Amino acid sequence: MKKQSIxxxxxxxxxxxxxxxxxxxxxxLQKVMKELGKNMQVITDGISREDWELVANTAPLIAAHPQPxxxxxxxxxxFMGGEMSKFKALDGETHEAAHGLxxxxxxxxxxxxxxxxxxxxxxxxxxxxxxxxxxxxHFYGTASK
Numbered sequence: 001m002k003k004q005s006i007x008x009x010x011x012x013x014x015x016x017x018x019x020x021x022x023x024x025x026x027x028x029l030q031k032v033m034k035e036l037g038k039n040m041q042v043i044t045d046g047i048s049r050e051d052w053e054l055v056a057n058t059a060p061l062i063a064a065h066p067q068p069x070x071x072x073x074x075x076x077x078x079f080m081g082g083e084m085s086k087f088k089a090l091d092g093e094t095h096e097a098a099h100g101l102x103x104x105x106x107x108x109x110x111x112x113x114x115x116x117x118x119x120x121x122x123x124x125x126x127x128x129x130x131x132x133x134x135x136x137x138h139f140y141g142t143a144s145k
Contacts, residue, residue: 027139028068029076036065040121043101047113055113056105062120063098079138083131090127097123 039061046054068076077084101116136142 027076028072029135032066032068036062036124040124043117043120047110047117050110052105052108052113055117056102059098059102059105059120063095063102079135087127087131090123090130094120094123094127 039058042058043055043062046052046058067073076087080087097116097119101113101120104112104116107113
């Protein structure tokens, strides 16, 4: 009887640790977001130095950012449920804004570039304020920072 209790406790502990490890494992989406953040910083640097070519070359990296693997997309879709269409729409707005930034950067008009970059930043912020806390809580079990 004691051996069975020890075995049962060991199995439960193992199962819980596996679930925790899976929950704590970073999503590919997190890696995509970090790369997008780096690209946003490159664009900020390009704007500050009026390097319009750098801005124009970096904007498509935001517009056509990598997608998570299909298995992860399925997990995200299951979690998002009815909000998935809003998530996709916000992502689409970011793609469009980044393409717009690319086009105005070719014009080398600093004011237009700054306005276009502000649109990209706003689309990112809209998505983050709507979904980031929910994602972090669900997939990592902690509040976002």
